[in-house]
Structures are given as structure tokens and as C-alpha cells.
Amino acid sequence: MGKLWAVIRKNYKTSIRNPEMTLAIIFGPILFVILIGLSYQSSALTSNINIGLYTPHTESTSLIETALQNVDKLNLVKVRSEQECTTLLQKHLLHACLIISYPDPDDRYHFDAKMILDYSRSSITLIISDTLKNIISTMERQIIYQSVSNMRLATDSQNLGFGEAKEQMEFFKTLISSTKNDVGTISDKINAESTRVRLQLLTTGNNLQQAYNDISNSESDLILQQSKVRAYREKVTLLKTKTSNARNNIQNAWRITCNNQGTNYYPAITENFDYSKLSADTQSICSMEATFYYMTVDYDNQLAILENDLTNADSMISNTIAQIESTKSQIQTYNLQVSNEVNNVNAGQLNIQTYLDAQRYNLDNAGQREEGITASIDKIQSLMNGLNAALNPDKLSNPIKQSIATFTNNDTKLAYLFPVIICFIVMMTSLLIGLTVRYYERKSAASKRNELFADMKYIVMGDFIFVLILILTELLVIFIGFKLFFGLDSLHNIHIIIFTIILYIIIWILVGFILAEMYDSLDTAIFVSVTVGILIFMMSDVLIPLEVYPKYLAFFTSINPFMMLAELLRINYVSSVDVTSEALPINVGFIVTIAVLIIVLWITKIYKKNQNKN
Amino acid sequence: MTNQDKINILEIKNLNLNFKDNKIFSNINIEIKENSMVGIIGKSGSGKSTLLNCITGMLTPNNIELYYLGEKIQPEKLFQHIGFSFQHSSFYKDLTVKENMEFYGTMADMNKDSITNQTKSLLTTVGLIEHENKLAKQLSGGMQKRLDLAISLIHNPNIILLDEPMAGLDKDTREQIWKLLYALKNAGKTLIIVDHFIEELEQYADSFIELVGNGKAVVSDEVIRAGFWCIEITFNRELTEQESKRYNIYSKRIVFALKSKFEAKKYLNHLAESPIYGIILRVSMYQKK
Structure with a gap:
């Protein structure tokens, strides 16, 4: 235990005396949380969205004006033509275009709203569609206000007649x-x-x-x-x-x-x-x-x-x-x-x-x-x-009240990405820090002495525990940060979640260790680890839906550790349901995975040792 | 007590190491006397460092028999009697001098008090006690070499292996390190040194192991390259500590190898003017053939 503690303490001291390492380990997650937290605020999101508005009819410009006057938190821009709007969209000066036109020039109660979206920016498409919906709703209200005033006149007399009939009926x-x-x-x-x-x-x-x-x-x-x-x-x-x-x-x-x-x-x-x-x-x-x-x-x-x-x-x-x-x-x-x-x-x-x-x-x-x-x-x-x-225009324009339930108290439209962000942080930090710590240990000036002097199992185990503590500390910082920014009240079964996250951290650390043992160049090892991370990320459900994969590939994506942790967190965090039954097989599966990784690590070390001897 | 009278602290027998079809070591037998300084010399690639690695167990040869103080011992058991100072400093640069000592003391299963005492003693010996709280990377090259040496001695081994301890050091620093090694030898340690500074090595070493190729090794008391001019000085008594420090001479008999006859004569003239001239028993100058 003394040796293990000595290795952990040594790692801690060498880390905090390395400014780059300190910056990456301590301030990295804090900066990350602040950055994500600030950027995910709904006000920040919507205020930076530029939407071009255009109508070919002079009669319908009032609709555009209405939208401009009534829609806050959005950067609405009037454009002169659909072509101009598309051009600005292509130049990424606009995020979306909204073209308003009347299909029947004599009918002022119906209009066509054509939305032109930039699907290459899928992450923001949801927000854009949401905001476009708000703009269209505003315009709908404008039209309905006009029709409602007529309807109200017609219905007022009917309303009176019905009232009298009701009174007589009441008398009878x-x-x-x-x-x-x-x-x-x-x-x-x-x-x-x-x-x-x-x-x-x-x-x-x-x-x-x-x-x-x-x-x-x-x-x-x-x-x-x-x-x-x-x-x-x-x-x-x-x-x-x-x-x-x-x-x-x-x-x-x-x-x-x-x-x-x-x-x-x-x-x-x-x-x-x-x-x-x-x-x-x-x-x-x-x-x-x-x-x-x-x-x-x-x-x-x-x-x-x-x-x-x-x-x-x-x-x-x-x-x-x-x-x-x-x-x-x-x-x-x-x-x-x-x-x-x-x-x-x-x-x-x-x-x-x-x-x-x-x-x-x-x-x-x-x-x-x-x-x-x-x-x-x-x-x-x-x-x-x-x-x-x-006859209430607000209700008439939105007969079905639509709402997208967020899983946090705040209306942060991208908060649904929280589980994925956590998984990504867990994966990349564990992978890279595990790789870096182990690589630097292996390639440090002291490595030869360690091989001769120190029991290597203590060194490896000490490195492992140090990285684990480091990442858990980072996660703690991130969780606190997200708690402040997003709120985590809906996170249940916290003990299961933490246990599962730790398992995943262990997996990625071990993968990092294996890569550190496999490559003599840190650059190559980092490149490979990033490639592995990106590949795993791509093989998850985040960017490409799982359903579009061929069956044989979907199997691998379904057992992707990233995917499994993200799914568990998503079920727990977004849906706020008990994940006890879901977590058990996943955890058992990962214990097996960890065992396999440890064996691979062991084989890798033996292979490297034999290679060195030769 | 002459070198011949000393007992063997380490015996290496039947060392065989093959790499594919190449015989690195072929049935090599070496005896290391206790309280001696042994130089391992040879051409580049002749296997000097490999020999050390075979002794420490970092490499597993095809065959090796090790005897420590006359008793057969497994390489992994020999570890506790060996300290190893590497060609390049082998410690954590971001730890302080003291922390490095403590770390390797812990790794050597020493208790806290022993670590503290040994650290203090060794750092005093190597002259780093005043720098114990400095980060290792802040030390000069010579200091780092001394720290490396101190770390090698943390568990108080009897045998110290040094793989090119003078590499990358300037002359003054090398002299400091040699004096330190000599002091260690005087303190009862046995030193096995691989070094390219043959002249300096010959000045301090009691004996040499020359790896001559084809997996063979020659053990002799003197090994000086052909063409070098040698000045062999024998004193009529052991030099005092003050004299040793002043003239950088640490043995009763010393051989200086110089590249030219001119340098040899110059050195002799210089010696004739020194106060120790009176205790010189015999001086001879010759060219190595």
C-alpha cells in the first residue's frame, strides 16, 4: 500500500509541477463546463441565430413586420429575394430562411411558409426549426386576429340569443x-x-x-x-x-x-x-x-x-x-x-x-x-x-399548445446532449490522460530505474489509480458545473450511475494504457487514441442514428461502450426512470470487458518485454 | 591488501547471450573483487551495457551463473545487493532531490526512518544536501549524475553498476564524479563502471574487463589503447585525502594515458614541480603497442 501511495503521490506532484498538465487536468474541465454552460443558455443560443425573412407580396409585408416587432431574442433580417436569402445561407451569414407567400392572392387567410434550412449544421437545426415555428405562430396570430374580429361580430348576437334561450329554459x-x-x-x-x-x-x-x-x-x-x-x-x-x-x-x-x-x-x-x-x-x-x-x-x-x-x-x-x-x-x-x-x-x-x-x-x-x-x-x-x-386569437393561432419538455429546469435546448457530453468527456479524458500518464511513465527518465528498482505492478497500478482519481475529480467538477448550469435534479439512481461511469472510466483508462504500451511515439499513441475515440464516437448513436447501420455493424455499435453508457445516462437523465434493471447487465458486461482489457494489457506488456530482450 | 588478496564479491560464470545468429557473449567468466573499481571497456556495440543488463537481470541471457560472495544467487535476488547508475539520469525530473530519494527508498521497501537517515547521509556524501528541496530538473548535469548515484545507493547496496557515468559531463564535473566514486570505493563499495573515458577510467580502476568482440572478454589490471603514451607513477605511500583531492590521484599506482609524447613530457614536467614529487617511488613512460 505504501508503494502504491508513493506512486500516486509521485504522480500528483509531477502533475501539479507541470503547468501544461495542471492546466489540462484542473482548468480544462472547469473551462469546458463554463464554455458549454454559457453557450447552452437559451438566450445566448437564440440571440446568435440569424433568420432571413422574405415575402414576394406587398400585402404580406405586414406579416414580416409583425414578426420583426414581436419575435424577441432572434436576429431576424429582411431580405429582398429568395435568392439573396439562399446566398446568405450558403455563406453561413444566415442560419435559415423563411419565405412567406399567398397561394391564392384573393385569400388573405392562408399562406405558405417555406423554410430553407442548413442541414449541414444539424446540431442547431432543432433550435432553428423551433424558432421558425415561433415566427410562423406569430404570423398566424396576425392573420387570425383579422378573421377573429369578423367572427366575433357574428357570434356576439348569436351569443346573446343563446343567452336568452338559456334564461327562458331556465325559467321553464x-x-x-x-x-x-x-x-x-x-x-x-x-x-x-x-x-x-x-x-x-x-x-x-x-x-x-x-x-x-x-x-x-x-x-x-x-x-x-x-x-x-x-x-x-x-x-x-x-x-x-x-x-x-x-x-x-x-x-x-x-x-x-x-x-x-x-x-x-x-x-x-x-x-x-x-x-x-x-x-x-x-x-x-x-x-x-x-x-x-x-x-x-x-x-x-x-x-x-x-x-x-x-x-x-x-x-x-x-x-x-x-x-x-x-x-x-x-x-x-x-x-x-x-x-x-x-x-x-x-x-x-x-x-x-x-x-x-x-x-x-x-x-x-x-x-x-x-x-x-x-x-x-x-x-x-x-x-x-x-x-x-x-375567438381568442392566441388560442386560435395555437389550438394545440406545443411544448418540448426539457430534462432540466432551465430551458436549455441543447441540454439533451448532457449524457453524450459526459460520455465523451469520460471517454476522451480517460483515454488521453490514461495514455499520457502511462506513456510518460514508461518513457520517463526514471523508467529504467523503475524497471530495475521498483515493482512494476505497483507503478502501473499507482498510475491507474492516479488517473482514475484525476478523472473522477474532473467529473465531479463537471457535475457541479452542470448542476449550476443545467440542474441535475432528475438524476436518479446516482449510485448506479456513478458506479457505471467508474466502470467506463476504467475501460477507457485501460485502453489508454494499452495504447501507451503499444506505441513508442507519444504522437502516434495520441493519434491512435484520438482515432479510436472518434471511431467509437462515430459508431455511437450521437451523430449517425443507430438504425441506419447495417445489421452486422449495428451489433457492434450496440455493444459500443460509449453508446451503452450514453444510453444508460439518457434513460436515467432524460427519461428520469429507474435504471436498476438496465444497469445490471451493462455493468456485468463491462466487468467482463475490463477483465479482457487487463488481459490484453498484460499480454501487451509481456510482448513488449520480450521484444526488448531481443 | 592487494587486489589479488581480496575475495570475489561477484562472479559471473558461463555467460552466454545470443541474438539470432550473433554471439554477444560466449561463455564469459568474470570475477569481481570486493571493494574494487572495475572498468568495462570495449568498442561501441561490443556489449558493455548489455553485460550490465545481464548482471542486473534486465536482460535474460541464454545462460548465466551468478555468485555473490561465493554463493550462487538468482539474478532477481542479486538486485538487493546492486545499485545501478544509468548513462542518462534515471529519476523523476519534476520531483525534488529529496522526494526522488524517498520515492525509491519506499520502492525498496525501506522504512521511513531508514529512508530519512539514508537520504541525509547520501545527499551529504554526494554534496546535494543543500539542494535537497530543489527539483531534479533544476540541478546541473553533474548534480543530476550525483543524484542518480545517490538514488542508486539508497538501499545501501555493496555493488554499484555505472553505465557511462561521465557521459555528457565536462571535465571538472567528471573529476568531481570520479572523486566521489573513488570515495565510495574507499567506503567499501564495489564499483563496476562502463565508460568511454578510458584515460580517466584507467586512472581510477583497479582492473578492467575488455570486451574484445566475438563474444569474448579479457580481464586485466591494465588496458590502454595502442598508440597512447602512458606514464606510470608509483608512490611510496598512499596519498593523503588532501593530496588526493588536490592532485586528483586516488591510488598508490596510477597510469595516465596521453595521446602524444609531448603531452606526456609536459605532464612529467608539471609533476616534477609539484610537492608530491618527493613521494614518487618510480616513474616510467612508454607507448602502448
Whole structure:
């Protein structure tokens, strides 16, 4: 460890005492960041873009003037002809030309915008197209302002009509809603009242029926009693007859007995009769007979009274029955009336309910129509809003708001190049510094002594670690710089990214070491390393799209370490997604690559050693 | 103790190195005495630096047997006993003197205290202690060579290999470096030097390994090119440190190789006037054949 540290410290000291090296290592990245950072500011970019404007129509010069007045941060130049514009473009005095012309001279609402671009400067083409789009948008707004003023006049009256219609619809809507509520209330009240009356009538009917039944029962009892009274009266009549017969018999018997006495006994019976003229037996019999006679008379009188009472009772019962019949009849009449009333109530309620249902159905229909009307009103309103919105020239000229999302907070249009820049810096600095440090070590005055004295593995490892620390320091400076200029908030999985970048640095350092071992001339080694770097850069997706390569070549480009790191950084930085799954196979692949490079380096050293021996 | 009495600190046996059909080294056997300074000489392309690389293990020959203090040792194990100073300074120019020392001390698995002490000691020895916080690239050529030497010694090796240590240095600087190397030898180190400055090398080296071509090597105490005028001076005693520094002579016997007889005589005249003339035991002048 002491030896390794000694080599690293030695490298550090020799580096910082070499002004050119110090400048390249320390100030290089700082200057690079400042340079890139300043040049990538959008204001700096756009203010240096020269765009030529030309229109062949005098009527359309107002469009050009509008663009000149309203488009800031761009250097817009009026040119006299399309040819002049093209010539200036060819001389790189302009970056783009914009030719405005009307396809139909009578139609001032349509125009053709022809953009002439210099595709040889592809890096700035995106910005130019973006700015040209802004200019055209400005012109579009100018035209649309004119058409909109006419449209606004037309739509204002329509807007008013729609407003009134909407108000009326709103009124009807309220009215229907209110009526619907009233019908509901009435219907409820009628239903309640009908139910109450129906219940009363049914109660009355029940009571009448009960009374009818009670009276009928009484009537049956009375009839039964009447029949009993009549039967009793018949019996009484029969008893009277019998009594009369008995009295006649007694009277005959008495007459017979008592007349023999020569007396008109009848008056005698009723009057004081002198029984002394009669024998004792006869007297006794006569007396008994007289008694019997009077008894039958009394009995007969009582029977007569009874019969009379019975007759009266019969008569009274008959009268009562008649009254009951009359009452029954009345009850039946009432009951019929109640039934009729119930039927009337039911029928009335049914009619009213049917009517109310019909009204409610009508109101529902009206409500549905009201919803339709409301929807129509809303639609009309929406159309009106759309129309109003469309009448805003700004919105009308840009109906679809376009935006290009940048991956940083700042609107730096070239910030998408950040991953590629990082990859390029990683590759070239690692390659060149690795090559230079190793080459100078190998070719230094001390190299012979190192071969004899020092353990070369410590020297090589020390050089390697020194270069790694150096480049990581540079990257740190660059990252801080880019953080200041671009912001790196969207950089996730920072540990994976750093680990992967370190792997790539190791790869390029090892490539640099191999080149340093292979060539005895620094010039040749640097030339080869730059060529290798450019080749790798060209074989990436940066300048030439990967898709245009033939399949067999695309395979090599797809495993290009530059390409793979750039892709990883791009996914992570631009798309801001988790790259854990993407990074793992890449890292494993690069560990294998590093192992291969170390083996190549080892073989190269052995080859060189044998060559030296020979 | 004469050179012959010293023990072999390093023995190289059966060194064979072929490159395709060319035999670079063919069964070479070399013995290096401890506490000696050995010069490796030969024509360009004869394999001087290659020989050093074979010793250090930077090159793997077809066959080599290494013995350190009489014991067989693998090249990768020999590393800890060897310091290597390269033809061109081999350290980090953008590190300070001290940082370079500390870096290679750490690479040699030394602990912090050892590094600190050794750095201080070595930088004092090579005369760079006052410049320890200077960037290496701010040092002069001679200082850089001394720093390279100091770095080679950071782990306190017994054998120091030097591949053309004087390359690109002016005479004064070379003299400084030679004195330093001589001082190291006096400090007990064994130095194996590849250098094109044969005259200077002959002045300081105890023995020589001459790569004569066809993969062969000749080991001798003296190797001077044919045609050179040699002045061999033998002193009757070892020179004092002050005398050595003043006259740039670091051994009891010294051979100067000069390109012409005129230069040789001139040097002799100059020597006759010097204070050390009195301690000269014998002087002879001859032309190498």
C-alpha cells in the first residue's frame, strides 16, 4: 500500500509541477463546463441565430413586420429575394430562411411558409426549426386576429340569443320543477283524504251492518215472541171458550139445581139468592156452582183482559216489527248509500290519481325534455365557450399548445446532449490522460530505474489509480458545473450511475494504457487514441442514428461502450426512470470487458518485454 | 591488501547471450573483487551495457551463473545487493532531490526512518544536501549524475553498476564524479563502471574487463589503447585525502594515458614541480603497442 501511495503521490506532484498538465487536468474541465454552460443558455443560443425573412407580396409585408416587432431574442433580417436569402445561407451569414407567400392572392387567410434550412449544421437545426415555428405562430396570430374580429361580430348576437334561450329554459325548468312538486303535494293530500273518508265510510257501513244485524236479530226475537203471544192468546181464547163452556155448564147445572127451586136463579146468582129455600145439599151444590160460576166469570174476565193484553202486545210487536222493518229498510238504504259513497270515493280517488299520474307522467316527460333542454343549453353554452375561446386569437393561432419538455429546469435546448457530453468527456479524458500518464511513465527518465528498482505492478497500478482519481475529480467538477448550469435534479439512481461511469472510466483508462504500451511515439499513441475515440464516437448513436447501420455493424455499435453508457445516462437523465434493471447487465458486461482489457494489457506488456530482450 | 588478496564479491560464470545468429557473449567468466573499481571497456556495440543488463537481470541471457560472495544467487535476488547508475539520469525530473530519494527508498521497501537517515547521509556524501528541496530538473548535469548515484545507493547496496557515468559531463564535473566514486570505493563499495573515458577510467580502476568482440572478454589490471603514451607513477605511500583531492590521484599506482609524447613530457614536467614529487617511488613512460 505504501508503494502504491508513493506512486500516486509521485504522480500528483509531477502533475501539479507541470503547468501544461495542471492546466489540462484542473482548468480544462472547469473551462469546458463554463464554455458549454454559457453557450447552452437559451438566450445566448437564440440571440446568435440569424433568420432571413422574405415575402414576394406587398400585402404580406405586414406579416414580416409583425414578426420583426414581436419575435424577441432572434436576429431576424429582411431580405429582398429568395435568392439573396439562399446566398446568405450558403455563406453561413444566415442560419435559415423563411419565405412567406399567398397561394391564392384573393385569400388573405392562408399562406405558405417555406423554410430553407442548413442541414449541414444539424446540431442547431432543432433550435432553428423551433424558432421558425415561433415566427410562423406569430404570423398566424396576425392573420387570425383579422378573421377573429369578423367572427366575433357574428357570434356576439348569436351569443346573446343563446343567452336568452338559456334564461327562458331556465325559467321553464324552474316552473316544471315547481309544478311537479305541487302535483306531488296534491296527490299526496288527495290520497290521504280519500283514505280517511274511505275509512270513515267503511266504518259507518260496518256500523250500519252491525245495527242491521242487531235489529234483524231483535226482529227475529219479536216475531218469535209475537208467535208466542199469539199462541198464548189462542190458548187464552181457547181457555175463554172452555171457560164459557164451563160457565154455561155450571150455569146449566146451577139452573137445573137451583131452578128447581123455582127461582130464577140467574138473577139470583147475581143478586142475593136465598139458599134457604133449598135443601142443604142442594144449597151446598148450588152455592158451589154459584161460586164456580162466578169463578169462571172472573176467570173469563181475566182471560179477556189477558187476551186483550196479548192482542195489544201482538199489536205492539207487529208495530215494532214494522218499525224494525222500516229501520232495516232505512239501514239497508243507508248501507247502500255508504257503499255507493265508498265506490264514489274510490272511483273519485282513482280518477284523481289517474289524472294526477297522467299529469305527473306529463311532468316527467316535461322533466326529461327539460334535461334534454338543459343538456342542449349546456352544449350550446359549451359551443359558445368554445366559440369564445376560439375567438381568442392566441388560442386560435395555437389550438394545440406545443411544448418540448426539457430534462432540466432551465430551458436549455441543447441540454439533451448532457449524457453524450459526459460520455465523451469520460471517454476522451480517460483515454488521453490514461495514455499520457502511462506513456510518460514508461518513457520517463526514471523508467529504467523503475524497471530495475521498483515493482512494476505497483507503478502501473499507482498510475491507474492516479488517473482514475484525476478523472473522477474532473467529473465531479463537471457535475457541479452542470448542476449550476443545467440542474441535475432528475438524476436518479446516482449510485448506479456513478458506479457505471467508474466502470467506463476504467475501460477507457485501460485502453489508454494499452495504447501507451503499444506505441513508442507519444504522437502516434495520441493519434491512435484520438482515432479510436472518434471511431467509437462515430459508431455511437450521437451523430449517425443507430438504425441506419447495417445489421452486422449495428451489433457492434450496440455493444459500443460509449453508446451503452450514453444510453444508460439518457434513460436515467432524460427519461428520469429507474435504471436498476438496465444497469445490471451493462455493468456485468463491462466487468467482463475490463477483465479482457487487463488481459490484453498484460499480454501487451509481456510482448513488449520480450521484444526488448531481443 | 592487494587486489589479488581480496575475495570475489561477484562472479559471473558461463555467460552466454545470443541474438539470432550473433554471439554477444560466449561463455564469459568474470570475477569481481570486493571493494574494487572495475572498468568495462570495449568498442561501441561490443556489449558493455548489455553485460550490465545481464548482471542486473534486465536482460535474460541464454545462460548465466551468478555468485555473490561465493554463493550462487538468482539474478532477481542479486538486485538487493546492486545499485545501478544509468548513462542518462534515471529519476523523476519534476520531483525534488529529496522526494526522488524517498520515492525509491519506499520502492525498496525501506522504512521511513531508514529512508530519512539514508537520504541525509547520501545527499551529504554526494554534496546535494543543500539542494535537497530543489527539483531534479533544476540541478546541473553533474548534480543530476550525483543524484542518480545517490538514488542508486539508497538501499545501501555493496555493488554499484555505472553505465557511462561521465557521459555528457565536462571535465571538472567528471573529476568531481570520479572523486566521489573513488570515495565510495574507499567506503567499501564495489564499483563496476562502463565508460568511454578510458584515460580517466584507467586512472581510477583497479582492473578492467575488455570486451574484445566475438563474444569474448579479457580481464586485466591494465588496458590502454595502442598508440597512447602512458606514464606510470608509483608512490611510496598512499596519498593523503588532501593530496588526493588536490592532485586528483586516488591510488598508490596510477597510469595516465596521453595521446602524444609531448603531452606526456609536459605532464612529467608539471609533476616534477609539484610537492608530491618527493613521494614518487618510480616513474616510467612508454607507448602502448
